[in-house]
Amino acid sequence: MNTQQQHLDSKKSCAHDFQVSCGNCRLNSICLPFSLEARDVDELDRIIQRSKPLQKGHHLYREGDGFQSVYAVRAGTLKAYQTTDDGREQVTGFYFPGEIVGMDGISKNVHASSAKALETAAVCEIPFASLERLSATMPQLQRHFFQLMSREITEDQQLITLLSKSSADERVAALIVSVSARNARRKLSATQFRLSMSRVDIGNYLGLTVETVSRVFSRMQKMDVLRVDNKEIEILDLDALQRLAEGA
Amino acid sequence: MNTQQQHLDSKKSCAHDFQVSCGNCRLNSICLPFSLEARDVDELDRIIQRSKPLQKGHHLYREGDGFQSVYAVRAGTLKAYQTTDDGREQVTGFYFPGEIVGMDGISKNVHASSAKALETAAVCEIPFASLERLSATMPQLQRHFFQLMSREITEDQQLITLLSKSSADERVAALIVSVSARNARRKLSATQFRLSMSRVDIGNYLGLTVETVSRVFSRMQKMDVLRVDNKEIEILDLDALQRLAEGA
DNA sequence: CGGCGACTTGAATATCTTCAAGGGGGGTGG
DNA sequence: CCACCCCCCTTGAAGATATTCAAGTCGCCG
Numbered sequence: 001m002n003t004q005q006q007h008l009d010s011k012k013s014c015a016h017d018f019q020v021s022c023g024n025c026r027l028n029s030i031c032l033p034f035s036l037e038a039r040d041v042d043e044l045d046r047i048i049q050r051s052k053p054l055q056k057g058h059h060l061y062r063e064g065d066g067f068q069s070v071y072a073v074r075a076g077t078l079k080a081y082q083t084t085d086d087g088r089e090q091v092t093g094f095y096f097p098g099e100i101v102g103m104d105g106i107s108k109n110v111h112a113s114s115a116k117a118l119e120t121a122a123v124c125e126i127p128f129a130s131l132e133r134l135s136a137t138m139p140q141l142q143r144h145f146f147q148l149m150s151r152e153i154t155e156d157q158q159l160i161t162l163l164s165k166s167s168a169d170e171r172v173a174a175l176i177v178s179v180s181a182r183n184a185r186r187k188l189s190a191t192q193f194r195l196s197m198s199r200v201d202i203g204n205y206l207g208l209t210v211e212t213v214s215r216v217f218s219r220m221q222k223m224d225v226l227r228v229d230n231k232e233i234e235i236l237d238l239d240a241l242q243r244l245a246e247g248a
Numbered sequence: 249m250n251t252q253q254q255h256l257d258s259k260k261s262c263a264h265d266f267q268v269s270c271g272n273c274r275l276n277s278i279c280l281p282f283s284l285e286a287r288d289v290d291e292l293d294r295i296i297q298r299s300k301p302l303q304k305g306h307h308l309y310r311e312g313d314g315f316q317s318v319y320a321v322r323a324g325t326l327k328a329y330q331t332t333d334d335g336r337e338q339v340t341g342f343y344f345p346g347e348i349v350g351m352d353g354i355s356k357n358v359h360a361s362s363a364k365a366l367e368t369a370a371v372c373e374i375p376f377a378s379l380e381r382l383s384a385t386m387p388q389l390q391r392h393f394f395q396l397m398s399r400e401i402t403e404d405q406q407l408i409t410l411l412s413k414s415s416a417d418e419r420v421a422a423l424i425v426s427v428s429a430r431n432a433r434r435k436l437s438a439t440q441f442r443l444s445m446s447r448v449d450i451g452n453y454l455g456l457t458v459e460t461v462s463r464v465f466s467r468m469q470k471m472d473v474l475r476v477d478n479k480e481i482e483i484l485d486l487d488a489l490q491r492l493a494e495g496a
Numbered sequence: 497c498g499g500c501g502a503c504t505t506g507a508a509t510a511t512c513t514t515c516a517a518g519g520g521g522g523g524t525g526g
Numbered sequence: 527c528c529a530c531c532c533c534c535c536t537t538g539a540a541g542a543t544a545t546t547c548a549a550g551t552c553g554c555c556g
Binding site: 106113151164165204 | 266285328332333334336338340351352353354355356360361380383384385387390391394395396397398399400401402404405407408409411412413452453454455494
C-alpha cells in the first residue's frame, strides 16, 4: 500500500502524533475503517483527531456534556455509566480497543452517559459532523456506522436479557465470556487476561453487589472453571463457562 | 399545505391504500418525517410501503429473518422479543404509534429479534436500502435516523439501569410512567389508558414474574396511586408514581 | 511501615420466585 | 342466548436467591 506508506511518513514528521493513521492501525479490521477502500480510509483519517493518552480515572466526556464526537478506543479500557437521580451509578458498558463509544449522545446532542478510563487509554476522536458529511458521500461508511449503532442496540438488548432472566452465576459467566471473545477478536489470548474493571464495576454492570460477584468467582474457582488471582483471570474450561453463561 | 392536499387526493384514487401519506399523517411530527421539509417528506413518502393491518398475534418479522426494512408503527402496539437458547422469551421493547421498530436488524442484515402485534396494528414499511440512498442526499434525514437509533440506545440503557438497580415497584412504576409519557406525546390522555400488553409481557419485559407484577398493581391500588381494572389503567397520582419510579 | 482501598467470607435478612389454588372475562359452539 | 372452556389475572404460603451488615485479609501507594 503505497498511499498508506506515504501517509505514515508524512505523519511521522509531527511530534504530536501518538499514532500514525487508520491505514496502518492494528485495529483497522475491526474498527470504523472496516470495509472501506484504501482511498476512503485516507479520507476518514483526515477527520480523525488523535489525542494524547487519557489517564486512569479521567473522563473522556461526562453526562450532560455537549455532543461533538464519537470515539474509537485505541488502547486501554473505558467504562460508560449513568448517574441516576438519587446519585447511584449504573455502568452501561465497557469499551475495548477497536470499539466505538459515545453514540448515545447523537440523539439529543448531549451525552447521556459519562465515559471514564479504567486504565491509561488512548482514543481517536471522530467529530460527528465530519462523519456525517463524509457518510453522505461514502455509502459504505454510512452503512458501517449504521451497523455499529445497530450492534450497540443488539448488545444492549443482550444485556437486558441477561439482567432480566439470568442468575448471578450466569451473569458473571456471560461477562467473562464476552471479554474473552473480544480479546480473541483482537488476536489476544481468549483464556488468559487481566480484567481492567473492579469488582464494583462488574457488579454494577451486572446488577449485582460486590459481595455476590466475589462469591461467584470463588464458586467458579472451586468448580475448576476459572483461576482467579485478583484481576488476573485464567479460563480453565471455556466450554463449561459458556454453558454456564447460557444457563446450564 | 397545497402539495399535501394534492398528495391526499391522488392517493385516494387507489383502493389499496390504508393511509394516505406522511404529509398528512397525524404522527408525522414525532415519526421519521420529523424536521423534514415538505418536499423531502414527499420523497420519503415515495419509498414507504403502507401495508394492510397486522392482526393481533401475527408477526411483523421473526428473529433470523433477512433484514430488509424498518417499520414505523402507525396504529396499535408491537412487542419485540428475543428467544434465548433454552427457549425462554425476553421482551426487549414495546412499540407505539410513531415509533420505529426493526433497527436491530441493521447490524448483521438479519433480525436479532421478533416483532409481534399485541393488538391489530398497522405499520409503514421503510425499505432500508432506499432509506440509505435517500439519506445520502438528505442530511436531515440521515441525521434524524442516526438520532432515532441513538434514542433506541439510550432507552435500552435506561431499561438496563431499571433492571439492574430497581425494585419490582420501581420497575412497574417506570413502565407505567413511560406509557403515560408516550401517550401524551401522541396527544392522548396521560392518566387514563388501556395497557395493550399482558401481565406476562410486562413481567417478562421488566424481569419479574406475573405474580409479582400483579402484586405490585394491587399494592399501588391500595396506595391510591393507580386504579387498575384489568388492562384499564387510571393514574390517580402521577407525581407519586414518578417518585416511585425514581426510587422513593 | 502504615494506612487505605479493594476484595473475600460469613451470618442474618429481605425480596422475589415458585408452587398452588381460585376467580373472572371473552369467545366459541351448542 | 347460554354454557362452557380457556386464558389471564389475582392471592396466599413456602422456599430460594441475592442483599445487607459485619468483620477480616490482601496488596499497593505514599
